[in-house]
Every structure is written in C-alpha cells, then in structure tokens.
Amino acid sequence: MAFGPFLLLALMEGLVTSATLALAAAGLSLVFGVMRVVNVAHGEFYMLGAVLAWAVAALVPGPPALAFLAALVVAPLLVGALAAAADGLILKRLNYDPEATIVATIGLLYMIQQATLSLYGPNANPVQAPFDWRIQLPWFGYSGYKLFVILAAGLVLLALWAFMTRTKAGLIMRATQVDRTTARAFGINVDRVYMGTFALGAGLAALAGVLIVPIQQAHYLMGGDPLLLSFIVVIIGGLGSLRGTLIAALVIGLSDGVISMFFTPTLAKILATLLVAMVLVFRPHGLFGAKA
Amino acid sequence: MALEVAGLIAGYGPVTVLRGVDFRAEPGRITCLMGRNGVGKSTFLKCLMGLVPATEGTIRLDGTALEGLPAHEVPRHGLAYVPQGRRLFGPLTVAENLAIGGLVQGNDRATLAHVLTLFPRLGERLSQVAQTLSGGEQQMLSIARALCLKPKVLLLDEPTEGLQPSMVSLIQDAIRTLTGQGVAVVLVEQRVDAVLRLADSVAFMVAGRVEETRDVKGLAADDPVFRNYVGV
Numbered sequence: 001m002a003f004g005p006f007l008l009l010a011l012m013e014g015l016v017t018s019a020t021l022a023l024a025a026a027g028l029s030l031v032f033g034v035m036r037v038v039n040v041a042h043g044e045f046y047m048l049g050a051v052l053a054w055a056v057a058a059l060v061p062g063p064p065a066l067a068f069l070a071a072l073v074v075a076p077l078l079v080g081a082l083a084a085a086a087d088g089l090i091l092k093r094l095n096y097d098p099e100a101t102i103v104a105t106i107g108l109l110y111m112i113q114q115a116t117l118s119l120y121g122p123n124a125n126p127v128q129a130p131f132d133w134r135i136q137l138p139w140f141g142y143s144g145y146k147l148f149v150i151l152a153a154g155l156v157l158l159a160l161w162a163f164m165t166r167t168k169a170g171l172i173m174r175a176t177q178v179d180r181t182t183a184r185a186f187g188i189n190v191d192r193v194y195m196g197t198f199a200l201g202a203g204l205a206a207l208a209g210v211l212i213v214p215i216q217q218a219h220y221l222m223g224g225d226p227l228l229l230s231f232i233v234v235i236i237g238g239l240g241s242l243r244g245t246l247i248a249a250l251v252i253g254l255s256d257g258v259i260s261m262f263f264t265p266t267l268a269k270i271l272a273t274l275l276v277a278m279v280l281v282f283r284p285h286g287l288f289g290a291k292a
Numbered sequence: 293m294a295l296e297v298a299g300l301i302a303g304y305g306p307v308t309v310l311r312g313v314d315f316r317a318e319p320g321r322i323t324c325l326m327g328r329n330g331v332g333k334s335t336f337l338k339c340l341m342g343l344v345p346a347t348e349g350t351i352r353l354d355g356t357a358l359e360g361l362p363a364h365e366v367p368r369h370g371l372a373y374v375p376q377g378r379r380l381f382g383p384l385t386v387a388e389n390l391a392i393g394g395l396v397q398g399n400d401r402a403t404l405a406h407v408l409t410l411f412p413r414l415g416e417r418l419s420q421v422a423q424t425l426s427g428g429e430q431q432m433l434s435i436a437r438a439l440c441l442k443p444k445v446l447l448l449d450e451p452t453e454g455l456q457p458s459m460v461s462l463i464q465d466a467i468r469t470l471t472g473q474g475v476a477v478v479l480v481e482q483r484v485d486a487v488l489r490l491a492d493s494v495a496f497m498v499a500g501r502v503e504e505t506r507d508v509k510g511l512a513a514d515d516p517v518f519r520n521y522v523g524v
Binding site: 168171172174175178179181182184185186188189190 | 362367388392395
C-alpha cells in the first residue's frame with residue numbers, strides 16, 4: 001500500500017482510539033473536576049463495561065445487534081449504580097479527602113479486578129459486533145463498526161456537553177465544581193451531586209468499554225491501558241477541563257494510531273508519556289486547565 | 293416572626309469560636325454585628341447557614357428549628373447568605389449565578405425581574421462571565437444571587453468592603469429597599485458611619501458572645517460604645 005492510504009488507515013485507527021479514549025477520559029476529568037477525586041479505579045469501570053457487555057450478549061437471545069443494544073444501555077447503568085454505591089460507602093465516609101480517596105480508589109481497583117477474576121475468569125472473551133458492514137475505499141476496506149464507534153462516541157460527548165451547559169443538573173454540577181461550600185448555601189445537596197458525578201464518570205468509562213469490546217475482547221486486566229491513557233489525556237488537557245480532555249484525546253489517539261502503525265505501539269506510549277512530562281514541566285495545569 | 297438565636301456554641305474542630313450567642317433579628321429591620329477581628333462575626337453567619345455546625349444552642353426562624361439541619365436544607369427555610377469576599381461562581385455567567393440563587397424557590401421570573409430592578413446594571417450583563425465583572429458589580433451580583441432565593445432573612449458579611457463610595461451607596465440603598473419589603477437583614481459591618489446610616493440596631497460581639505445590643509437611634513459616631521467594642 002502507498003504511503004497516503006497507509007496514513008489514512010493509521011488516522012482512522014487513531015480516531016477509533018481517540019473516540020473511546022475521549023469517553024473514558026471525560027469521565028475521569030468530570031470526577032476530578034467536580035469532586036477533586038483522582039479515581040485510580042476508573043480503568044476498572046471501563047473493564048466492567050466490557051465484561052458486562054459480554055455477559056449481556058450471552059444472556060440476550062436473538063440477533064447480535066439486539067444484544068449489543070441491550071449491553072449499551074445495561075452495562076453503563078449497572079456500572080454507574082456500582083460507582084454510586086462505592087461513593088456512598090467509601091468516598092463520602094472519607095469526606096472526599098484528596099489523599100485518602102486516592103488510596104481508597106486503589107483499593108477499589110483491586111477489589112473490582114479480583115472480583116471480576118473470581119466471577120468471570122482469566123479468559124479474554126469476544127463479543128460479536130452488532131453488524132459486520134465494511135466500507136470499501138479505493139485502497140482498502142474498513143470496518144463499519146469502527147466508524148460507528150467514532151460516531152457513537154461523538155454523539156455521547158455532544159450530549160454530555162449539552163447536559164453540562166444546557167441543563168439545570170449540569171449547572172448545579174458546574175457550580176459545585178467552582179465552590180462546594182457556597183453551593184451548599186444555595187440549597188445544593190453536594191453529597192447527591194458527588195454521587196451522581198461519580199456514577200456518570202463511571203458510566204462513561206463503561207460505555208467506552210462496551211464500544212471497544214467487539215474490537216478488543218473482554219478481559220479482567222484490560223483496565224490498565226485506558227487508565228494510563230486517560231490520565232495522560234486529562235493531564236495534557238487540564239484536569240477538570242472537558243474541552244481540554246477532548247482535544248488531548250484527539251491528539252493522543254491520532255498520534256497513537258499513526259505511530260503504532262508506522263513504528264511500534266510501545267513508541268507511541270513512550271512519546272505520550274514524554275508529552276505528559278513536558279506539559280507537567282512547562283504548563284503544570286494542562287493546556288486548558290485553570291491555574292490552581 | 294423573627295430569627296431567634298439562643299446559647300449558640302460552635303467552632304472549628306477543637307477550637308470553640310462562638311461561646312453562647314444570643315441574638316434576635318426582626319423583619320423589616322437591619323441589625324448590624326460589630327466587634328473586633330476574630331470575635332466570631334463571620335463564624336456566626338456561617339453557623340446560621342449550617343456551614344459551621346452548632347454544638348449547642350438553638351436557631352429558630354418563625355418558630356422552626358434550624359440547628360442541626362444539613363447546610364443545603366437551611367436556605368429552604370428562608371435564610372440567604374452573602375459571604376465575605378463575594379464567593380461568586382466565577383466561571384459561570386451572571387444569569388447562571390442568579391439561577392443558582394433561585395434554585396430553592398424554582399427560579400420564578402417575577403423574583404428575577406424584581407432583583408434586576410434593584411440592580412439594573414446586572415440586567416445588561418446577564419451573559420457576561422461573573423469573574424470578569426468589576427468589584428462593585430461582583431458585589432451586586434453576590435447580593436442579587438442571594439435575593440433570588442426570596443429570603444425572609446438576609447445575612448451579609450461586609451458587603452461594601454473595598455468598594456468605591458458610589459457603589460457603597462448603591463448597595464446600601466438596595467439593602468434599605470429590602471427592609472421596606474419585610475426582609476430581616478443581619479449585617480456584619482466594621483465601619484461606624486455605615487452602621488449609623490443604615491442600621492436599626494447594633495449587636496456588639498466580644499469573644500464569641502453578643503455582649504450588648506443597642507438601638508442605633510441616639511448613638512453618635514463618637515459614642516464610647518464603639519471605642520469599647522470595636523476600638524475606633
């Protein structure tokens with residue numbers, strides 16, 4: 001294949017990575033932005049989304065599209081409910097202390113991982129894509145499902161933006177993000193806002209897991225890479241900045257696609273980590289984050 | 293029908309700041325709180341709002357007990373708070389700050405329209421981000437945000453601190469208008485001239501207690517009571 005089509009293929013693969021990464025990182029950024037909690041267990045919510053998608057696909061009879069549609073709804077809801085419970089049982093009791101919640105979410109990470117290993121097992125299991133269309137370009141054929149992933153993630157992120165900027169709940173979340181004490185003085189139940197935010201962040205990660213599982217397979221250790229990349233994205237974009245997160249996800253995803261295709265995936269990770277180091281040195285609050 | 297506080301004790305962790313505050317605010321009247329720095333004036337307002345938990349004592353508004361309520365429940369009973377330093381939601385617009393103020397009462401348009409007649413300048417800046425307003429406009433917004441709650445009692449913590457004289461008189465006029473509408477105003481203020489011009493009564497705090505309450509009528513700027521309790 002000539003260089004041009006090869007680059008186009010690499011960019012399309014990068015866009016798929018960007019799409020799922022943007023979803024997962026948006027959840028992480030939202031949780032940090034509103035709650036000031038660095039959620040180390042975020043990757044496990046992504047993994048749970050994928051594993052639950054496999055479980056739902058196994059339980060729902062009929063065409064794969066129906067099972068996948070059910071998984072798209074059920075998995076994020078279940079993971080969101082689990083996150084809400086974790087918030088009430090663990091984070092709230094720690095009064096959302098930044099240091100204590102880091103330790104607590106590390107514990108949560110291992111609890112979720114080991115529980116999944118016990119209940120689901122060590123195997124990687126595939127989930128059938130809801131459809132197997134292929135788009136035939138002049139140089140190569142490309143999976144229609146991967147294009148669907150990009151479209152679906154884009155629509156979800158658009159809906160998230162509309163939710164945050166156009167709804168009363170979004171306004172309450174943004175006010176709480178700015179000043180939780182003053183928010184309380186105006187009748188905002190901050191505990192409830194935190195619970196909803198943690199559930200929403202986890203739900204977004206789970207949704208990313210559901211979307212990726214027909215491409216990657218579900219495995220109990222699959223949460224590590226998305227966690228690392230999500231942290232890279234939110235550090236570059238600026239912790240708590242949704243706009244920065246989306247732009248950084250695009251940059252990291254595309255560069256990951258291109259560098260992985262032309263060189264090696266390891267080099268892509270090394271360069272992303274180097275970029276994080278440079279951002280931390282020269283612009284510690286990220287490209288779009290507010291100065292502390 | 294008033295705000296009545298009896299024997300209020302509160303503080304931060306092991307540090308007790310309020311040591312048995314007795315206090316009363318009447319509808320349609322402005323009661324100023326004066327005292328030296330660190331006597332507990334701001335802590336008292338925070339305690340009324342539930343932001344600093346009371347360990348002992350009672351807070352009654354129209355007979356309803358407010359002590360022990362979670363902070364987010366207090367505004368539903370008609371208490372609104374203008375904190376020291378404004379504490380606006382800076383990245384949000386003026387309209388969004390006002391909408392947060394009106395959450396408790398359902399953001400009815402009539403209340404917003406009324407608030408904007410008190411501060412017409414804010415009406416021209418509804419889509420402007422709050423942190424880009426001037427200091428005086430930010431203070432107006434802080435008060436307007438509290439008024440969107442349709443309060444029975446308005447607590448203001450040094451609302452004219454650091455403002456230019458024209459802005460100070462504008463804000464004082466607005467506060468006066470509110471008392472005409474039956475709102476009880478509790479005002480932490482350090483400047484004697486402002487207290488004499490604005491207040492109906494003044495409560496002097498010493499070491500976490502209200503030591504003395506006086507009607508402003510008959511008080512002069514050189515009255516020894518100010519020197520005793522405020523040091524001016």
